[in-house]
Amino acid sequence: MVRRWTKYFGQDTAIKLMTWNNSYPSFSLRANTGKGLTGADLVSRLKMLKVPHEPSLYLDDFVRLKTGMQNVIQAGLLKEGFCAVQDESAGLVVSIVDPQPGENIIDCCAAPGGKTLFMASRLNGQGKLFAVDINEGRLRILRETAKLHQVIDVISTIHSDLRTFSTDKVVEWDKVLLDAPCSGLGVLSKRADLRWNRRLEDMEQLKHLQDELLDSASRLVKPGGVLIYSTCSIDPEENEERIEAFLLRHPEFYIDPVNKYVPENFVTNRGFCMSNPVKHELDGAFAARLVRSQ
Numbered sequence: 001m002v003r004r005w006t007k008y009f010g011q012d013t014a015i016k017l018m019t020w021n022n023s024y025p026s027f028s029l030r031a032n033t034g035k036g037l038t039g040a041d042l043v044s045r046l047k048m049l050k051v052p053h054e055p056s057l058y059l060d061d062f063v064r065l066k067t068g069m070q071n072v073i074q075a076g077l078l079k080e081g082f083c084a085v086q087d088e089s090a091g092l093v094v095s096i097v098d099p100q101p102g103e104n105i106i107d108c109c110a111a112p113g114g115k116t117l118f119m120a121s122r123l124n125g126q127g128k129l130f131a132v133d134i135n136e137g138r139l140r141i142l143r144e145t146a147k148l149h150q151v152i153d154v155i156s157t158i159h160s161d162l163r164t165f166s167t168d169k170v171v172e173w174d175k176v177l178l179d180a181p182c183s184g185l186g187v188l189s190k191r192a193d194l195r196w197n198r199r200l201e202d203m204e205q206l207k208h209l210q211d212e213l214l215d216s217a218s219r220l221v222k223p224g225g226v227l228i229y230s231t232c233s234i235d236p237e238e239n240e241e242r243i244e245a246f247l248l249r250h251p252e253f254y255i256d257p258v259n260k261y262v263p264e265n266f267v268t269n270r271g272f273c274m275s276n277p278v279k280h281e282l283d284g285a286f287a288a289r290l291v292r293s294q
């Protein structure tokens with residue numbers, strides 16, 4: 001991992017990344033707008049609880065906490081669906097999907113539902129969100145949380161392997177999100193276990209799966225529709241390289257630069273979104289927005 005980061009980012013950034021991953025992680029909360037709440041409501045609850053917080057620099061309705069998560073849990077804010085724990089890097093992916101009321105959206109690797117629930121809250125009760133996942137237990141969590149967050153009415157869950165689900169489907173979705181299984185190398189500050197478990201061979205298998213899932217997800221996009229590919233990895237082989245390889249296999253798709261959807265300092269020179277723990281003090285994540293031509 002150290003060799004890989006030094007190769008891709010240089011020694012200075014590699015050291016900063018390791019320092020970040022070894023420090024105490026900060027958390028973000030998203031106010032549940034699906035229940036009619038706002039960021040201001042969340043801020044006033046946190047003030048009442050005397051939990052130190054600051055508003056997100058990038059997203060409305062998100063706040064950052066360095067400490068005090070135990071108080072938030074004990075006060076029942078998560079249990080009552082007042083807010084969700086969600087990193088801003090995940091919020092930025094939803095900004096790139098840009099869900100609009102009335103749209104037909106499919107989340108291809110949806111569980112446990114962080115992004116599904118945020119997207120559902122943006123539909124304002126109009127439209128449909130299909131949540132596919134291979135893991136039934138994780139889909140159950142998604143359904144339970146969707147009820148709690150009062151967004152279940154717009155969500156349908158589908159327990160399936162995306163690769164079989166997509167084979168006999170008519171292309172019909174306005175927007176298709178593929179939040180792919182990945183190494184998780186962007187979230188090591190919160191997932192200390194991963195740094196001991198990841199092996200180089202995993203990376204080869206993951207890249208193969210990511211290509212297969214991208215091909216499957218692309219079958220679901222209607223002409224003129226949008227495919228969003230995201231990971232919580234900062235590794236170029238799981239990100240830019242997967243998209244470049246996909247575009248060679250699928251010339252019917254082109255890159256829609258993400259400048260319209262996220263702040264400029266997240267946009268790469270190819271028009272992708274990249275959050276970097278060292279630069280943005282968020283989890284590392286990647287997203288590409290691709291449009292299917294007619």
Ligand SMILES: C[S@@+](CC[C@H](N)C(=O)[O-])C[C@H]1O[C@@H](n2cnc3c(N)ncnc32)[C@H](O)[C@@H]1O
Pocket residue numbers: 090108109110111112113114115116132133134135138160161162163179180181182
């Ligand atoms: C990165 S996680 C998704 C996180 C989720 N989007 C969120 O925001 O909470 C990847 C998910 O892909 C699912 N998955 C892996 N292989 C799959 C496949 N072949 N078909 C469908 N889902 C799959 C896993 O079960 C896992 O829940």
